[in-house]
Amino acid sequence: MSRKRKAESGEVLKIGNKTISLEGYLTKKPKTATSTPSTSTSDNNTPVPSTENETITKDPREFKPSRPLTGDPSLFATRRALPLYLYQDRIRSILSKKDVLVLVGETGSGKSTQVPQFLYQERWCQRRRVKVKTKVLDKEGNEVLEEGGKAKTREETVNVGGVIAITQPRRVAATTLAGRVAKECGTPLDTSGRGTGFKGRGPKGKDGKGSKGGKEGEEWDEENDVVEEMGKNNGGDEEVIEENGNEKKDRKDQEKGLVGYSVRFDHRVPPGTKIKYVTEGMLLQELLRDPHLRQYSAIIVDEIHERSVDVDLLSGFLKQIVTGDKAGRGGIPLKVVVMSATAQVERIKKFFSSDDSLKKGTSGEEVEYLEIEGRQFPVEVIYEPKPVPDIQEALLKTVFKIHTQEPLSDKHGKKDILCFLTGQEEIEAAQRLIEEFAETLDPKVPKVKVFPLFGQLSMEAQHEAFQPIKHPFTRKIVLATNIAETSVTVPGVRYVVDCGKAKVKQYRPRLGMESLLAKPISKSSAIQRTGRAGREGPGKCFRLYTADTFATLPKTDLPEILRTDVLGAVLTMKARGIDDVLSFPLMDRPELEAVENALVHLHVLGALGDDGRITDTGRKMVLFPVTAPYARVLLAAADPRYDCLLEAIDIISCITAGDDIFMQVRSEEDKEAVDVYRKELQRREGDLITYLNTMQRFVSTPSADRGTFCKQRRINVRNMRQALNIRKQLRSLSVKNKMLDAESLMPDAEVTYQPVSPETAERILKAFLKGFAMKTAVLAPDASYVTAHGKHVVAIHPSSSLHGVKREAIMFLEHVYTQKNYAKKVSAIQAGWIAEALAA
């Protein structure tokens, strides 16, 4: 499995004895240096010229909006108070002339809710019927050529525009924002009685509004037990009403609903929807069937500063549409509003300008920029005078300095403390220290109550951190990971203590594995943490590092695309018609080596052919909302040779449902009791067959007993529900793609549990090897496991049922460097199966 690359040319890749030609898709060298990730973010340090900043006086007489608000009058006052209110004419006027607007606005400016409402009645936002020329494609999706080599086209009449999409990085944000805006528009989304049965990550959504669906706590909710039928509610997208601006029509639209949302497992797009909140991934998925985004007049990309892989890819596709010839949209431009909480304006402006303007030296003139002040209270920042040797000690000192010297509350409310730490271990150690020290305090000093807050905690435990404290004379201290930086808002916080570090996942292309280590945070992350103290009143932020250290921090975080395996990103591009992935416009380009590794890996998986183009297999793979190796497993499992698709779906559902469905057990006594039940589920074949066993046992358990089933085995109900949703989605996609016969599916209630035979287990593991042959290791004479690919020593992670067990060979689905080089999700295999899986 060794890989050799021709040193002198980048045009050919060799894998074993195979040669893949890179011609046609590795034609161009990237424009920016790719040797180190940091060089590609070089304009981080370029100060933004102040002349660029649109400064607008805030005299309401001068900028009184020319149009009255519409919608629910009871919400007018709140909307008028938003900083953004005064900018609506300006925003409308900019977008009537230009196609791209970069809008920088801090949290609380109202940009996510107000901007689409300013725009949806604009003339350019109406749906139109136009003639377009479409390329004729053959069955495989390749262009049909006319004589002379030109692509064959045919003329069609299509609808273009009418809808504004607003993208969000998270589901909760998309659904809560849609709910809020629908209410403001006077066309509330009725979300009652919708049994999607699971909720967002935290008790509070991003903007401090409660998330919805499902009830609080970890109990299995029988009412929500039945998951919603896929695709039932997403039929409204195509029925956009012809818009001609008369009042009667407007009223009709209001009855039908102006606002909708579309996130995985949950679609609410009423007929007549003009404003649609979507997750970034959802819009990428839409791009697969509609490359010109014809349904939309505008795309608003919100929270672009978070720089997920999805938003980076989306930006690339949007740039192509905006700066392209627009023939696919019948000449109608697509307007793009890019919204960010932090100013990386130059970079974004340059990115969305056409390359021609760069050559002419008129960079960015097609792109307008507007900055809007936020609504934050001032926060005083206090640094350590010199570097602290021990973070726990520094934390303890600072927390009790605040506690003993600062008031418990003021006219703005409670004055609680939020501490940012790196992980669970650090949080638990700090909790013990603080609680011990609090015992020694004078009884005249107020009491403290400590709440840990990290993702792996149960819903109930997370919820506690959000509740106002009941006891009088007590201060709340929340010890949180990064979860409190973007995902949730803890109310009542007026003091922030920031340790200056966070655990970040980083992919190492050379090793083919990822690491999870604590690293210094960026300036913008530090500022974000500080801001958490100023949501409800003036606050203070204690940074447990020096001002000099702050000055050395990188300006922004490394975007995710430079930190993860680009396998998925490359396949996403290939499937959307990008043959030359290296010349695809990206704000930050991954290292060449990372892209090459991804291409080779995709070739091994059979998603790319020897010519580097996407194969039939690759095209089938992208239809499934799982990573490429899992998609490959599904295709293999549907093959009569392996014939285990339902089993593979059960396993993949469990594994991709967020964090492990098995929660960790904290106390020793609990552990003993839980292990009795868990042991029953475990199989000697390893973790995969254990997951299968768990899912099969779960679905054959009567609804009424499922709560007990989960409780006894400490199964995370939220993740289990997610697993059921994924299972349902993968099953229905398999039927749709003719890999599964709908008739053969039995309702779960009618299936009696029977453990899989060792023969079936073998077929399942062999099907998984089709996606994970690269992630295998063989037992060496010294009793360590050595990877087949790269010859690294790996240890089996303690969370695996095979931890401490020696087998001939193993397959693992995850490979993470933390304390050690760990293999996770491990199965026992035979060494001979590896070669078998690699042979076509």
Place this chain on the structure above:
DNA sequence: GAGCACTGC
């Protein structure tokens, strides 16, 4: 003997 945070028709 160990687990930053998100997400996908």
